[in-house]
Amino acid sequence: MDDLWQDAMDHAVAIARKSGQMVREALRDDRKVMMTKSSSIDLVTQTDQKVEQLIIKSVKEKFPTHRFIGEESVAAGEPCDLTDFPTWIIDPIDGTTNFVHAFPFVAVSIGFCVNKQCEFGVVYSCLQDQMFTARRGRGAFCNGEPLQVSTEEDISRSIIATEFGSNRETEAIDRMFSSLRKIVCIPVQGVRSAGSAAVNMCLVASGCVEAYYEIGIHVWDVAAGSLLVTEAGGVLMDVEGGVVDLMSRRIIAANNRTLAERIVKEIDSFSPTRDDAPLPKQ
Numbered sequence: 001m002d003d004l005w006q007d008a009m010d011h012a013v014a015i016a017r018k019s020g021q022m023v024r025e026a027l028r029d030d031r032k033v034m035m036t037k038s039s040s041i042d043l044v045t046q047t048d049q050k051v052e053q054l055i056i057k058s059v060k061e062k063f064p065t066h067r068f069i070g071e072e073s074v075a076a077g078e079p080c081d082l083t084d085f086p087t088w089i090i091d092p093i094d095g096t097t098n099f100v101h102a103f104p105f106v107a108v109s110i111g112f113c114v115n116k117q118c119e120f121g122v123v124y125s126c127l128q129d130q131m132f133t134a135r136r137g138r139g140a141f142c143n144g145e146p147l148q149v150s151t152e153e154d155i156s157r158s159i160i161a162t163e164f165g166s167n168r169e170t171e172a173i174d175r176m177f178s179s180l181r182k183i184v185c186i187p188v189q190g191v192r193s194a195g196s197a198a199v200n201m202c203l204v205a206s207g208c209v210e211a212y213y214e215i216g217i218h219v220w221d222v223a224a225g226s227l228l229v230t231e232a233g234g235v236l237m238d239v240e241g242g243v244v245d246l247m248s249r250r251i252i253a254a255n256n257r258t259l260a261e262r263i264v265k266e267i268d269s270f271s272p273t274r275d276d277a278p279l280p281k282q
């Protein structure tokens with residue numbers, strides 16, 4: 001079984017690299033927005049769809065019994081169910097808005113779960129040519145070099161990453177900024193938004209930022225990155241302090257428990273609905 005997952009991981013790395021090449025070529029020639037999804041700022045390009053199709057096709061040929069959760073397939077009506085079966089969780093372009101604007105943080109994210117547990121994660125940051133890889137129990141790497149989270153214990157000496165997502169409803173924005181205001185005013189040394197959940201998690205794994213939190217993410221945004229964080233020595237926590245459920249659409253990824261718990265204290269938590277519909281009143 002062990003060797004089989006290694007084979008799958010090698011395949012994920014190869015296909016992520018090939019996908020990254022497609023993304024770089026499209027960045028030069030074709031960054032047109034093809035359509036929007038949940039709102040006018042939720043963008044999809046032809047490259048999002050082409051890359052996802054490429055990944056799924058090539059994995060199906062090699063592992064015909066495996067299942068898939070892919071962002072663009074789910075958008076096209078495929079189920080988003082994480083079962084115990086071997087499942088590839090794919091975000092073909094994490095950072096589509098960045099891609100459209102040529103803002104240079106664009107990643108291909110491939111996570112692989114069995115029995116709902118991540119066995120490996122691959123995040124390819126296409127424009128930096130950085131291949132982030134993690135295998136359960138075997139560490140996290142960038143281009144083969146081992147990664148370690150930051151050792152900082154004090155949030156006031158930390159950089160925190162978060163994102164603003166695509167929900168622009170006043171209530172959601174108010175909650176997000178009320179949490180962010182508290183975090184900024186601790187004060188932290190900085191707040192950053194890379195525009196890609198997967199890249200944010202790789203920044204935590206690399207020790208460049210101490211923590212990343214977001215409410216509204218999907219499983220494909222964080223499946224691969226979550227293993228990078230834990231294998232680099234970091235922790236995952238739900239925004240209310242419990243164990244993270246990758247399907248819950250909210251996450252804190254931090255270098256250590258002290259920082260994660262401090263962020264829990266400052267966040268006004270809420271659960272987004274599955275389809276980005278208006279948030280329920282608290």
Ligand code: 2AM
Pocket residue numbers: 041042043071091093094095096097163164165166195196197198214217221
């Ligand atoms: P995407 O590029 O794959 O859609 C977390 O913020 C994730 O939400 C990002 O990694 C990004 O994933 C998505 N996202 C961020 N800003 C967005 C926006 N304005 N519209 C739609 N999705 C966005």
Ligand code: CA
Pocket residue numbers: 091093094095197220221
């Ligand atoms: Ca994404």
Ligand code: CA
Pocket residue numbers: 048071091092093094095096
């Ligand atoms: Ca995407």
Ligand code: CA
Pocket residue numbers: 042043071096
């Ligand atoms: Ca998207």
